[in-house]
Amino acid sequence: MWIFVGLLLLARKTRLNLAQLRVLAAAHGFPNPDIAAAVAMAESGGYAMAVGDVTLGFSIGLWQINLRAHPEYAATSLYDPNANAIAAFKISNRGTNWKPWTTFNNGAYKKFMPAKPATPAAPSEPTA
Numbered sequence: 001m002w003i004f005v006g007l008l009l010l011a012r013k014t015r016l017n018l019a020q021l022r023v024l025a026a027a028h029g030f031p032n033p034d035i036a037a038a039v040a041m042a043e044s045g046g047y048a049m050a051v052g053d054v055t056l057g058f059s060i061g062l063w064q065i066n067l068r069a070h071p072e073y074a075a076t077s078l079y080d081p082n083a084n085a086i087a088a089f090k091i092s093n094r095g096t097n098w099k100p101w102t103t104f105n106n107g108a109y110k111k112f113m114p115a116k117p118a119t120p121a122a123p124s125e126p127t128a
Helices: 002-013 018-027 033-044 081-091 108-112
Strands: none
Touching: 018 033, 018 081, 033 081, 033 108
16 A cells, blocks of 8 residues: 555656556556566556656556547546556456557557666586
8 A cells, every 4th residue: 555655646746667666566566567667667657647648539648548449547647657557457358458559559568667687698608
């Protein structure tokens, strides 16, 4: 609970960074918090108060939940990072389908994904 309250207070003052988005995503049960956080960062820049797609029905908050596509959500509640995460979790089929997000489809989220560890080099043969 304290994590949620702390993130909400932080979100109102500034933006959430990638690490904070990962914590938020993990706390809400996303099976891959890295992807969830990367999509949120690509969609909103980490700003909980972000508003986009004004001509396409308004998209609100961290995961830019589109109100025209999802009228079951109240715009005012989607500014809350926790409410936005809950909506994203439901819309993404419990974090398994990111196709509704443009930044997933166009690959923009990838620049926010953690770097893959380098593949270890094969041991070399000893020389005589």
